[in-house]
Amino acid sequence: xxxxxxxxxxxxxxxxxxxxxxxxxxxxxSDFDSARMEEVAKVARVSRxxxxxxxxxxxxxxxxxxxxxxxxxxxHFVDSAARHATGYAKVASLGHTYxxxxxxxxxxxxxxxxFESHPFDTLEPSSTExxxxxxxxxxxxxxxxxxxxxxxxxSIRADLEQPLSAALSLWAFVHGLIxxxxxxxxxxxxxxxxxxQYTDYAIxxxxxxxxxxxxxxxxxxx
Amino acid sequence: xxxxxxxxxxxxxxxxxxxxxxxxxxxxxSDFDSARMEEVAKVARVSRxxxxxxxxxxxxxxxxxxxxxxxxxxxHFVDSAARHATGYAKVASLGHTYxxxxxxxxxxxxxxxxFESHPFDTLEPSSTExxxxxxxxxxxxxxxxxxxxxxxxxSIRADLEQPLSAALSLWAFVHGLIxxxxxxxxxxxxxxxxxxQYTDYAIxxxxxxxxxxxxxxxxxxx
DNA sequence: TCTAGTTTCTGACACTATGTCAGAGTCACC
DNA sequence: GGTGACTCTGACATAGTGTCAGAAACTAGA
Numbered sequence: 001x002x003x004x005x006x007x008x009x010x011x012x013x014x015x016x017x018x019x020x021x022x023x024x025x026x027x028x029x030s031d032f033d034s035a036r037m038e039e040v041a042k043v044a045r046v047s048r049x050x051x052x053x054x055x056x057x058x059x060x061x062x063x064x065x066x067x068x069x070x071x072x073x074x075x076h077f078v079d080s081a082a083r084h085a086t087g088y089a090k091v092a093s094l095g096h097t098y099x100x101x102x103x104x105x106x107x108x109x110x111x112x113x114x115f116e117s118h119p120f121d122t123l124e125p126s127s128t129e130x131x132x133x134x135x136x137x138x139x140x141x142x143x144x145x146x147x148x149x150x151x152x153x154x155s156i157r158a159d160l161e162q163p164l165s166a167a168l169s170l171w172a173f174v175h176g177l178i179x180x181x182x183x184x185x186x187x188x189x190x191x192x193x194x195x196x197q198y199t200d201y202a203i204x205x206x207x208x209x210x211x212x213x214x215x216x217x218x219x220x221x222x
Numbered sequence: 223x224x225x226x227x228x229x230x231x232x233x234x235x236x237x238x239x240x241x242x243x244x245x246x247x248x249x250x251x252s253d254f255d256s257a258r259m260e261e262v263a264k265v266a267r268v269s270r271x272x273x274x275x276x277x278x279x280x281x282x283x284x285x286x287x288x289x290x291x292x293x294x295x296x297x298h299f300v301d302s303a304a305r306h307a308t309g310y311a312k313v314a315s316l317g318h319t320y321x322x323x324x325x326x327x328x329x330x331x332x333x334x335x336x337f338e339s340h341p342f343d344t345l346e347p348s349s350t351e352x353x354x355x356x357x358x359x360x361x362x363x364x365x366x367x368x369x370x371x372x373x374x375x376x377s378i379r380a381d382l383e384q385p386l387s388a389a390l391s392l393w394a395f396v397h398g399l400i401x402x403x404x405x406x407x408x409x410x411x412x413x414x415x416x417x418x419q420y421t422d423y424a425i426x427x428x429x430x431x432x433x434x435x436x437x438x439x440x441x442x443x444x
Numbered sequence: 445t446c447t448a449g450t451t452t453c454t455g456a457c458a459c460t461a462t463g464t465c466a467g468a469g470t471c472a473c474c
Numbered sequence: 475g476g477t478g479a480c481t482c483t484g485a486c487a488t489a490g491t492g493t494c495a496g497a498a499a500c501t502a503g504a
Contacts, residue, residue, distance in 0.1 A: 008451075008500090015452090031340075036490070047454045052492060116398075117335050118253075119405045133409070162423065165415055168402065169424035176338075176398020180390065183341045187355070193387055201384065202391035209430035230471095230480075237481090258461070269483045274463060445504100452499070462489080470481070 016054050019044045020064050027107045032062065032114060056126070063128040066115050069108035070135035076101050077142040087150020088210060094143055095174050095203045102178045109178065116175060143167035150210070157212040170206065177202050238276050241266045242286050249329045254284065254336060278348070285350040288337050291330035292357035298323050299364040309372020310432060316365055317396050317425045324400045331400065338397060365389035372432070379434040392428065399424050 022044035026035050037058060041048040055061040080097040081090040102109035115132065125133065147163040150156030160166055181188070181195045188195050244266035248257050259280065263270040277283040302319040303312040324331035337354065347355065369385040372378030382388050403410070403417045410417050 012452090037492090038490080048491090049455080049493080050453055053453075057492075113339050116401055116405060117339055121408055162415075164413060165420055165423045166427065168410070168415070168420065169399065169427050172398040172402040172424065173395040173428065174398070176394040176396070176401065177391065179338055179398065180394040183338060186343055188390070191386060193384075193390070198387060198390065201387045202394065205388065205391050205431040206395065206428055207431070209427040234481090259463090260461080270462090271464080271484080272482055275482075279463075447504085448502095450499105450501075452497105454495105454497075456495095457493080458491105459493100460489105460491080462487105464487080465485095466483105468481105468483075471479090472477105473479105474475105474477080 015046075016064075019046070019051055019054055020061070020068065023061050024065055024068075024107055027065070027110065031110070032058070060126065060128055062111060062114060063126075063132055065107070065111045067128070067131045067135050069105070069111050070132065070139055072105070072108060073098070073101055073112075074135070074139045074142060077139060081142060081146050086155035087146055087148070087153050088155035088207070090146040091143065091150060091156070091170070091210065092203065092207050094146060095170070095207070098174050099178055099181070099199050099203075102182065106182075109182070112175070113179060140164070140167050140171065143170060147210075154212065156210045159213075160210070166210070173206050174203070237268075237272075238286075241268070241273055241276055242283070242290065245283050246287055246290075246329055249287070249332065253332070254280070282348065282350055284333060284336060285348075285354055287329070287333045289350070289353045289357050291327070291333050292354065292361055294327070294330065295320070295323055295334075296357070296361045296364060299361060303364060303368050308377035309368055309370070309375050310377035310429070312368040313365065313372060313378070313392070313432065314425065314429050316368060317392070317429070320396050321400055321403070321421050321425075324404065328404075331404070334397070335401060362386070362389050362393065365392060369432075376434065378432045381435075382432070388432070395428050396425070 019040065022040045023035075025043050026039045030036075030039075035058075037051055038048050040061070041051050044051070051061070055064065076097050077094050080093045084090045084093050120129070144163045144167045147156060147160065147166055151158050151160060151163070177199060181199050185195050188198055241262065244262045245257075247265050248261045252258075252261075257280075259273055260270050262283070263273050266273070273283070277286065298319050299316055302315045306312045306315050342351070342355075366385045366389045369378060369382065369388055373380050373382060373385070399421060403421050407417050410420055
């Protein structure tokens with residue numbers, strides 16, 4: 001019975017994942033508000049009531065996707081950073097990576113966007129909320145590490161002082177940037193700014209704030 | 223009847239404003255999703271059906287508040303810019319002003335946040351959407367002007383080239399920043415970063431990207 | 445193989461909110 | 475005081491959420 005209990009547990013976990021899969025699929029073709037739990041249930045080939053057995057409500061399900069998004073993003077960050085030599089280049093690549101990530105996985109970006117724009121008071125966070133928190137911290141840790149590498153190799157000004165503050169600033173910046181670039185694409189084009197050029201321009205602008213004050217030229221990339 | 227028609231028109235406009243007032247009031251104590259049209263109607267001392275006569279739906283009502291928010295923000299921007307001498311100082315002040323604005327008028331910031339995070343495709347924009355668009359452009363125009371002043375007075379690097387791109391970049395940055403600072407306050411404190419220090423740090427970081435490449439010190443404020 | 449117990453799952457329900465509409469109420473003008 | 479235009483409302487249809495009693499499926503001991 002030890003054995004079957006274990007299997008039951010695994011099956012339950014699979015069910016959970018399957019429901020999250022379904023939710024992702026549904027969110028790919030409708031936004032959060034118009035997404036219907038009925039639809040999620042249908043895609044997961046399960047009754048709607050069961051979904052509520054696994055997730056307290058829509059938000060909770062959304063948070064579960066959020067965890068996936070953050071873990072995936074972290075992996076992209078790690079890979080991207082590894083492809084560059086200097087800390088400066090690594091950090092810059094993270095910005096571009098997030099932008100590309102948002103383009104490639106719009107559902108994930110939307111989920112993160114929702115998370116960022118809703119208060120996270122969490123006097124007593126649910127286990128899902130804790131998981132989001134942890135996954136988020138893991139993402140920021142990558143940025144912090146790249147910043148520190150840059151400060152050590154001289155490609156980023158050493159008086160940055162608070163790498164975590166810088167990391168969270170950059171996160172906020174790029175997140176806001178993508179939000180505009182994505183949702184106001186039409187507007188940007190109307191005022192004669194191609195979205196891609198816009199994001200490149202913005203990343204360049206903010207990266208200047210990281211350069212050593214002595215050398216005003218961009219540190220060479222790798 | 224020319225006269226009474228005029229009066230009718232004005233009364234209608236007042237009703238509309240009164241409903242928006244009510245909506246603002248309701249949103250002050252509940253977020254968008256949990257805000258109930260019934261509640262708005264009750265506060266406006268009107269039947270729910272009437273609200274739907276003035277506004278197609280909740281979103282439309284939200285957009286109407288958005289217009290107010292942007293107009294108010296523009297005024298704050300203008301006032302703030304006027305209190306500073308150099309273009310650089312003006313631009314920096316806009317950042318701090320937006321942050322303060324968000325703190326003072328959380329409902330307005332929430333409304334703007336909602337607007338920024340929903341696609342604005344507008345193949346055929348409603349009149350309210352057009353008004354938002356226009357009010358938004360007016361805000362960005364202030365930033366552009368400050369940037370141009372800075373480029374002329376030498377406090378901002380002259381090779382900025384596209385002041386509108388820069389203005390929209392800054393907008394995106396600061397907006398993202400406030401979102402984090404507001405909604406993740408708890409998180410920031412938990413990792414030992416007071417929100418105010420965080421926003422100051424971030425503004426300083428991004429402002430460095432505007433400084434003339436020759437002079438590495440911050441241009442003096444006014 | 446039967447059965448009792450546990451876990452997983454569902455149909456049906458209560459509830460709540462949205463958006464609509466026929467028509468009641470109000471007012472200016474004739 | 476009748477008429478048309480405009481303002482407003484009660485009541486309804488619709489639709490989605492979250493819950494719960496109990497059905498179904500499975501496990502394991504007798």
